Amino acid sequence: MAKKTIVITGASSGIGKATAIYFAQKGWNVAATMRNTDGISGFADYPSIVTFKLDVTNTESIKNAVGQMLQKFPDVDVLYNNAGYALAGAFEATTDEQVRKQFETNLFGAMNVTRAFLPHFRSKKKGIILNTTSSGGILTFPLYSIYNSTKWALEGFMEALQFELKPFNIRIKNIEPGTVKSEFTENISFVSNPDYDNYAKKVQHNTLASYKNAPTPDVVAKTAYKAATDNTFKLRYPATPQAKVAFFFRWLFPLRLFNKMAAAPVEKQIKTKDTAGIDSTI
Numbered sequence: 001m002a003k004k005t006i007v008i009t010g011a012s013s014g015i016g017k018a019t020a021i022y023f024a025q026k027g028w029n030v031a032a033t034m035r036n037t038d039g040i041s042g043f044a045d046y047p048s049i050v051t052f053k054l055d056v057t058n059t060e061s062i063k064n065a066v067g068q069m070l071q072k073f074p075d076v077d078v079l080y081n082n083a084g085y086a087l088a089g090a091f092e093a094t095t096d097e098q099v100r101k102q103f104e105t106n107l108f109g110a111m112n113v114t115r116a117f118l119p120h121f122r123s124k125k126k127g128i129i130l131n132t133t134s135s136g137g138i139l140t141f142p143l144y145s146i147y148n149s150t151k152w153a154l155e156g157f158m159e160a161l162q163f164e165l166k167p168f169n170i171r172i173k174n175i176e177p178g179t180v181k182s183e184f185t186e187n188i189s190f191v192s193n194p195d196y197d198n199y200a201k202k203v204q205h206n207t208l209a210s211y212k213n214a215p216t217p218d219v220v221a222k223t224a225y226k227a228a229t230d231n232t233f234k235l236r237y238p239a240t241p242q243a244k245v246a247f248f249f250r251w252l253f254p255l256r257l258f259n260k261m262a263a264a265p266v267e268k269q270i271k272t273k274d275t276a277g278i279d280s281t282i
């Protein structure tokens with residue numbers, strides 16, 4: 001049987017890298033894309049992984065990379081939109097440029113790479129588009145309003161897109177991790193404003209501390225593999241135990257109560273009344 005092929009964005013580290021290795025171990029060809037291919041390590045044992053330069057925020061880079069990948073692998077089975085990072089901190093402290101960059105990467109990047117592959121999938125009457133959204137694409141977290149809005153938008157966009165692609169036998173699958181140990185926390189772009197610091201610094205400290213017991217990216221790679229091979233049109237795949245529990249509680253409880261419980265661990269020891277003069281409980 002012919003080897004299957006997956007294209008992955010943001011494969012230089014974390015979830016993308018783990019997924020590239022996992023699919024290679026399962027016998028797939030992998031086009032592992034990243035902004036900078038120089039000095040990339042970890043793929044030497046896997047000859048079926050080929051790296052390509054791709055910046056999801058640059059349309060010329062997407063065009064070039066897609067052309068090169070289809071030349072090397074003329075039959076791509078799965079596109080995995082995974083590249084992303086978090087802009088965090090008080091919304092008031094963000095600039096328009098920072099917010100746009102966050103949307104360019106997490107949302108428009110995924111849209112543009114998807115658009116570039118649709119003619120290929122339509123011509124084959126077959127294709128799978130995986131997306132790393134997040135538990136933060138279904139739920140919201142303190143200080144992550146912009147990140148959450150990019151992931152909610154990606155969830156909504158992909159949920160709507162699935163309808164028009166179904167007649168072409170193109171499947172969309174959203175991979176939804178909770179916290180995962182990767183370069184993600186180091187790459188968070190954190191903005192601050194002194195008026196929010198009493199709240200924001202402690203909340204962010206507690207958020208980062210919650211990563212201590214987070215699973216490694218292999219857990220997400222396994223979920224991505226399941227989504228790519230289960231032969232269904234199922235849309236959503238909670239990808240870590242934490243995400244599964246959180247979605248269950250969100251289903252179980254009214255939003256007001258759920259948000260109170262979700263915020264409690266990161267807002268512990270913070271008297272918001274001291275900062276704002278009001279009880280900020282949502």
Ligand SMILES: NC(=O)c1ccc[n+]([C@@H]2O[C@H](COP(=O)([O-])OP(=O)(O)OC[C@H]3O[C@@H](n4cnc5c(N)ncnc54)[C@H](OP(=O)(O)O)[C@@H]3O)[C@@H](O)[C@H]2O)c1
Binds near residue numbers: 010011056057134
């Ligand atoms: N880790 C978590 O807790 C968690 C939870 C839920 C969802 N996620 C999502 O999972 C995805 C992967 O994150 P991760 O945890 O694996 O973090 P990571 O280790 O920081 O990996 C992020 C990847 O995205 C790439 N990237 C960033 N901007 C890019 C751009 N403009 N063009 C191409 N690639 C770009 C990075 O490449 P460079 O090396 O070039 O920077 C890197 O390969 C992200 O979409 C993230 O939002 C993560």
